[in-house]
Amino acid sequence: GSTIGIVGGGQLGRMMAMAGAQLGYRAHIFAPEPSGPAADVAADWTQGAYEDATALARFAEAVDVITYEFENVPAATVDLLAGLGHVHPNARALGIAQDRLSEKAFFAGLGGRTAPYRPVADRAGLALAVEEIGAPAILKTTRFGYDGKGQARIMAADPAQLDRAWAEIGGRPALLEGFVRFDHEFSVILVRARDGEVRFWDSPHNVHVEGILSTSVVPAPAPVLAQVDEAREIATQVAHALDYVGVLTLEYFAGDKGPIFNEMAPRVHNSGHWTIEGAVTSQFENHVRAICGLPLGSTARAAAGVAMENIIGARAHDWAEILADETAHLHLYGKHEARPGRKMGHVTRLRLNGTA
Ligand code: ATP
Numbered sequence: 001g002s003t004i005g006i007v008g009g010g011q012l013g014r015m016m017a018m019a020g021a022q023l024g025y026r027a028h029i030f031a032p033e034p035s036g037p038a039a040d041v042a043a044d045w046t047q048g049a050y051e052d053a054t055a056l057a058r059f060a061e062a063v064d065v066i067t068y069e070f071e072n073v074p075a076a077t078v079d080l081l082a083g084l085g086h087v088h089p090n091a092r093a094l095g096i097a098q099d100r101l102s103e104k105a106f107f108a109g110l111g112g113r114t115a116p117y118r119p120v121a122d123r124a125g126l127a128l129a130v131e132e133i134g135a136p137a138i139l140k141t142t143r144f145g146y147d148g149k150g151q152a153r154i155m156a157a158d159p160a161q162l163d164r165a166w167a168e169i170g171g172r173p174a175l176l177e178g179f180v181r182f183d184h185e186f187s188v189i190l191v192r193a194r195d196g197e198v199r200f201w202d203s204p205h206n207v208h209v210e211g212i213l214s215t216s217v218v219p220a221p222a223p224v225l226a227q228v229d230e231a232r233e234i235a236t237q238v239a240h241a242l243d244y245v246g247v248l249t250l251e252y253f254a255g256d257k258g259p260i261f262n263e264m265a266p267r268v269h270n271s272g273h274w275t276i277e278g279a280v281t282s283q284f285e286n287h288v289r290a291i292c293g294l295p296l297g298s299t300a301r302a303a304a305g306v307a308m309e310n311i312i313g314a315r316a317h318d319w320a321e322i323l324a325d326e327t328a329h330l331h332l333y334g335k336h337e338a339r340p341g342r343k344m345g346h347v348t349r350l351r352l353n354g355t356a
């Protein structure tokens with residue numbers, strides 16, 4: 001049989017490995033950690049630093065195709081892997097998506113709308129950016145941010161607030177983004193095959209709590225549905241321009257003049273977890289199909305409505321009570337240690353008929 005190499009061993013890798021297993025593929029993880037949520041379901045695990053050329057070569061040798069469940073892999077590592085095997089999505093897509101400045105510039109270059117933003121290199125640059133963008137605004141590190149980490153809100157152009165925000169993000173290279181007053185957030189989740197075919201899942205309405213995704217619901221409410229076509233059109237251009245292969249996710253705010261691009265993820269996405277039971281083919285399965293050169297499955301919704309809720313942090317849960325809803329599907333990621341803000345699992349609930 002064939003083996004899929006997955007860089008990263010978290011829950012996305014776990015669910016990708018499960019989808020691959022159904023199609024007869026073995027999963028081999030490469031990660032700096034000795035173990036992780038993907039370990040329960042992967043056939044092999046290579047622990048190695050991203051700079052460890054020997055470990056990377058051993059990994060690449062053992063697999064037939066390489067993909068990522070984690071995008072913050074150093075460019076040099078990606079280049080090295082690309083020289084050793086078939087890597088999807090490609091190094092350029094990954095490089096652009098892991099840098100907020102380059103992903104916004106790339107998107108804007110294709111004619112898309114973003115919030116106003118300015119690069120911020122130092123504390124003096126922050127003062128200048130606030131003068132130009134105004135307040136409220138959000139200061140975000142250019143790289144490595146996730147779940148709202150590496151972000152600080154600036155409510156007024158007051159030097160003490162700027163000091164605090166700059167310290168909060170650790171004085172790292174950043175950008176200042178104008179605060180978008182939106183009613184809804186949504187994502188475009190697409191899969192592009194090796195032959196360039198693009199398919200979309202329904203765009204979920206995403207609600208974040210304290211910077212972390214809380215719920216994703218399809219179908220999204222009317223104000224989101226009204227903007228999905230435009231958001232998809234540019235997303236398609238992004239995918240083609242990058243010669244992207246696999247699942248690509250773009251996050252948007254529904255603004256009053258149309259969709260405003262926030263960021264993209266060059267991978268399967270938390271807001272697409274509903275597709276496991278809620279779509280004919282899940283994001284994980286279609287990602288596997290795309291990178292392995294197989295025909296894509298239907299992305300059609302398989303229920304009247306689907307709601308995905310993240311299980312976050314250490315709160316005690318009554319799993320039996322969740323499962324007492326006979327349309328609920330519980331996913332636990334096998335994380336042994338619950339920490340505040342940590343994604344422990346999710347629940348997907350299906351609405352089977354047209355009535356609410
Ligand atoms: P993710 O876990 O999605 O990768 P992240 O750390 O990369 O998160 P963002 O997606 O940039 O961070 O921001 C997290 C959330 O904060 C957004 O989904 C949105 O709710 C809010 N947010 C971010 N930027 C803005 C903005 N310019 N205006 C208003 N709200 C924002």
Ligand code: MG
Binds near residue numbers: 145146147
């Ligand atoms: Mg992000």
Ligand code: MG
Binds near residue numbers: 251262263
């Ligand atoms: Mg985000």
